[in-house]
Amino acid sequence: MKKSTMLAAGFALLLAGCQTTEEGNNSPASSTSVTAEISTAKEELTTTGEDLPMNDTQYGRGAASDGADTNADNEATRILTEDSKSIIIYFSRSGNTENLARMIHNENQADVLELSVENPYPADYEEAVERATKERENQDYPEISTEIPDFGQYERIYLGYQTWSMTLSNPITSFLIDHGEEFGGKTIYPFSTNAGYGEGDTLKRIEELASDAIIAESFEIQDEDLLANQDAVITWVNDSES
Template structure:
């Protein structure tokens, strides 16, 4: 009888240990999803950095169909902003390319000092150095040249501009702003500096009348009959 009881207890203990072993194996399975979960943010971070690399293709030049070159240039020098505004009106009517004539050494912002400087440049017949040059000058057939009237003439930097290029065969169209002196002798100076060019009818407006000059500019340009 004791032997039978002993066998029964041994079998019961064996079954109990087997049951405990099965429970331990099942509890280990959640560790796999935990590993996958922690890996996901790393992958997301890598993907988020990808847009930063998109700048490399954007840096490549974009090819566009070759169009007909613009044949009208609007070159202007402006100190107060009036001539620049007038140049914008000319551009609106012609569709020409705008180019700002600027001296290598900018003119002073002080009006009284500017008067002295402009007068001295005229006395010296100076030709101030230019800050920039026009690209593809040869492609333009007509060149509008805008400037303020300084001491009854064109600023010397405008003459520097014209004398920097071969104007042979081009049409030069002056436009001018002033405080009341009109073109003064500036047309003659422009013509003398634009050697070989044909001078067309110019346009003048007082500085205070620039903002309302669009219709007059349109009528003037229509009268020139320029091919655009």
């Protein structure tokens, strides 16, 4: 496996080992607005050839979500075509990983599959932490509600997730437990957001749960640095497609 891409952040948090069940979101006081608005129409989110907009998100520990894992006001993003060789699969609780997934799609126009769980995580951060901790301790991972397509046509799997308690977020763990074996012989390109703690053991967990896949160079970034580093995302995508 290649060495993971590390993006320097001038004022990155140095809170090693702290637990996070957030995909790196901030407190309400420091949330960042973006000019583009999320469409509420499913048809617009499944149109190919058009750029997907960025979310208005919060960063870091303690950030609230919309209480529906980014889908309170719109359907989960699902863009599936007959001829694409690349697909972006991701889960996003509060929008930062979704923004990263959309940057990737906007650059390479890969298919997109946003994962949803039967019971969305609470909007309140501490409640989400408590639930995720219990799931992880009991090995009782959330049930994925997304209709999963046949992955046979795809050669490149862009897998998006968050670092929760220095490991792979629970929904992605659940997804790989059920479908990791379907990626045998395919190349997985991991990408992730975090609150300043890095990737933890996430790459090791992906290797364990998709043992027959090829794990390529990953891309990880602190959530609050994402919007200012789109060029780095584009470079990583272009390198992966070359």
